[in-house]
Amino acid sequence: MAASIWYGTRDPHAETVTPSPPRQLAGCMIDPALTPTRLVRPDERGRLTIQPIAALPRFYTLRVLWRFGTWLAVILWLRLLGRLTPAENARRLTRLLEHLGGLWIIAGQLLSMRVDLFSPALCRELSSMQMRGTGFPFAAAREVVEQELGGPLEEVFDEFTEQPFAATWVCQIHRARLRREQRWTAVKVQRPDVAARFSHDLALVERLAWWLDRLRVLRSARWQVGVWELRQMVEQEIDFRFEAAAIRRMRANLPGRRVLVPSLFEAYSSARLLVTEFIHAALVVDFVRLKRQDPARLDAWLADNGIEPPVVARRLFHSFLRQLFEDNFYHGDLYPGNIVLLRDNRLALLHFGACGFTDREYLQKIRLFFRTLATRDYAKAADLTLLLCTTLPAIDVERVKEDLVRVLRAWTARTYVAELPYDQKSIDNATVEVMKVLFEHRCSMDWGFLRIRRAIAILDAALVHLNPGVNYSELCEDYFRRAERRRLQQLRPRVLATRLATSALRGLDIQDRLAEFTMFYGTIIRRNAQVFQSTTDRVSYLMGTALGQVALALCVAGLLLVAALVERAEPGRLASVFGAQFATAAAGLPNLHGTVWAAALGLDLYLAATAWRLRRRFLRERPRTAPATLGL
Numbered sequence: 001m002a003a004s005i006w007y008g009t010r011d012p013h014a015e016t017v018t019p020s021p022p023r024q025l026a027g028c029m030i031d032p033a034l035t036p037t038r039l040v041r042p043d044e045r046g047r048l049t050i051q052p053i054a055a056l057p058r059f060y061t062l063r064v065l066w067r068f069g070t071w072l073a074v075i076l077w078l079r080l081l082g083r084l085t086p087a088e089n090a091r092r093l094t095r096l097l098e099h100l101g102g103l104w105i106i107a108g109q110l111l112s113m114r115v116d117l118f119s120p121a122l123c124r125e126l127s128s129m130q131m132r133g134t135g136f137p138f139a140a141a142r143e144v145v146e147q148e149l150g151g152p153l154e155e156v157f158d159e160f161t162e163q164p165f166a167a168t169w170v171c172q173i174h175r176a177r178l179r180r181e182q183r184w185t186a187v188k189v190q191r192p193d194v195a196a197r198f199s200h201d202l203a204l205v206e207r208l209a210w211w212l213d214r215l216r217v218l219r220s221a222r223w224q225v226g227v228w229e230l231r232q233m234v235e236q237e238i239d240f241r242f243e244a245a246a247i248r249r250m251r252a253n254l255p256g257r258r259v260l261v262p263s264l265f266e267a268y269s270s271a272r273l274l275v276t277e278f279i280h281a282a283l284v285v286d287f288v289r290l291k292r293q294d295p296a297r298l299d300a301w302l303a304d305n306g307i308e309p310p311v312v313a314r315r316l317f318h319s320f321l322r323q324l325f326e327d328n329f330y331h332g333d334l335y336p337g338n339i340v341l342l343r344d345n346r347l348a349l350l351h352f353g354a355c356g357f358t359d360r361e362y363l364q365k366i367r368l369f370f371r372t373l374a375t376r377d378y379a380k381a382a383d384l385t386l387l388l389c390t391t392l393p394a395i396d397v398e399r400v401k402e403d404l405v406r407v408l409r410a411w412t413a414r415t416y417v418a419e420l421p422y423d424q425k426s427i428d429n430a431t432v433e434v435m436k437v438l439f440e441h442r443c444s445m446d447w448g449f450l451r452i453r454r455a456i457a458i459l460d461a462a463l464v465h466l467n468p469g470v471n472y473s474e475l476c477e478d479y480f481r482r483a484e485r486r487r488l489q490q491l492r493p494r495v496l497a498t499r500l501a502t503s504a505l506r507g508l509d510i511q512d513r514l515a516e517f518t519m520f521y522g523t524i525i526r527r528n529a530q531v532f533q534s535t536t537d538r539v540s541y542l543m544g545t546a547l548g549q550v551a552l553a554l555c556v557a558g559l560l561l562v563a564a565l566v567e568r569a570e571p572g573r574l575a576s577v578f579g580a581q582f583a584t585a586a587a588g589l590p591n592l593h594g595t596v597w598a599a600a601l602g603l604d605l606y607l608a609a610t611a612w613r614l615r616r617r618f619l620r621e622r623p624r625t626a627p628a629t630l631g632l
Helices: 061-083 086-100 104-111 120-127 138-149 194-214 223-238 240-253 284-293 296-307 309-327 360-375 378-387 399-416 427-440 447-464 471-487 494-507 508-567 580-588 593-617 626-630
Strands: 158-159 171-178 186-190 273-277 340-341 347-349 388-392
Touching: 061 194, 061 360, 086 104, 086 120, 104 194, 104 347, 120 447, 138 186, 138 273, 186 447, 194 223, 223 240, 240 273, 273 309, 284 340, 284 447, 309 347, 309 360, 309 427, 309 447, 309 580, 360 378, 360 447, 360 471, 378 388, 378 399, 399 427, 399 471, 427 447, 427 471, 494 580, 508 580
Parallel strands: none
Antiparallel strands: 158 171, 171 186, 186 273, 340 347
8 A cells, every 4th residue: 555755845846845744754754864865756646536425236246146157258358369378367356446446356366375275376366456446535545534533634733635645445544743742644534335245246256165165166265265365354354443553563663763653643653543754765666666656766766865776675685584483473565655755775564454474483483494494404495395395195205396496496597697587586486486386296385375375475566576586595594694693782781681581481381381281281182092092982782783693693694504414414405494495505505524514514604703893892882971981
């Protein structure tokens, strides 16, 4: 999400910049000395289109289904004609989701994580979608602001620009000045209809996911889990309290790292209203646009403000890794419009509605995976990759590891070739190649890894322009070297004493922790043993019953054989008991010596006795509830 960049006087279209009065900058997070000169004029960005808020159209669900049906019919027709390329397929699906807007764009971004299921072209197209939108009338924005503030807008703000400077499908942002604090702020106002529209769309997505599961379409995609992830993303996107909490955490984590976060005005913020400090600077998205249109002008601006793009790229990437591995709370949407350039290679971040964290144990595996990439320990990287999978089917593990080592070696070799395209040597390319191998062997990655991979892919959209010739192998190696240095710096005498005291206190708690561990895992083991015992008892009962039937059948077979031999020796003696058919069958027995028949009867009796003994052994400790449990 972009932020307004003009600064100085209140006229955003002024050609010259008049320094803002000191009272407006008093207490700002950013030192005025870090404010760069103007990069682009506001009129170069254009004005947002304002459209009235329309009610949900009639038969909305049918319209959405009709659009999907039309898209599917066109795709099938092009495939039948042999004219459907992966790029064309990706373009048509992306255009459909962007036209539907709102939650469908978020769903597309979620699907872009599954590089193990969809083509790289499709994932790139889906991940490039942004929540761009049109603005809505100021009267509706005023109504939301006054409802959240509980009073007239003028009581809180002495100036409030009616024209928003940025908008998404969720909200729009206005520039305003607080009356009491005399501070310029960015006021994020939620669209009045967004909650109802998202709720309606989410119900439709849930039904589609249910049908995909019932029809067994790409079962490894785990559609229901994906819907849960989508619901979490939507709830955090439309409830600004999540973003406010993320800003507080980021402001606590990032000081001293030359990466800044706007201050939050909590007294004026709520679920539908977010008031943050207005940052006077330049966006990376403007850097990218000017790099294409007027590189000479951009070079002059960079020199005037002491900004070196490769240094900024390294700082941005290292900051992300620190957020991920050291803080376990990372910005998941570092799109170029959310990154602010300041003087002297400083940075500021915007839009914290997509921050995330992951399970500590799983995160440790991911950290080791990235470290093995830096140290080129590909065998260990392959082992860690398999540990990061949610499911491992019956596969040749050694073959999978060989394939993983091969693609990682090839990726490392590409990172040292500056002339290769950025997308062939980026860190995201390494994860994509790994997931391709896993897909070939029917292995599935955890959603925690997929979220991190998506955050890296979005970050790549900025890094590719800031430093297209970057060597990620060396960059990762540099990060882990600096991380170790930071750990050693924490071992200063005072800090070391504190840590030793803390360790001593923790040592006193070891006995309690061991007791908790024993209780917890002892309970699990007992429950597993009970389940195993119950299963064993049922199997024993079944086996005992079956062996009893076998012993009975052998005894009956032996008696029938004796009767047949008697009938054959003295015809008519047993015919009155068993009937004429039995006599005919007895006469058809082979003419064998008596010792052979005696041996056959002996074997029959032996097998019957053995089956009976085994039956008694299986039923020796027969459970009382076995018949009831088995329904016998």
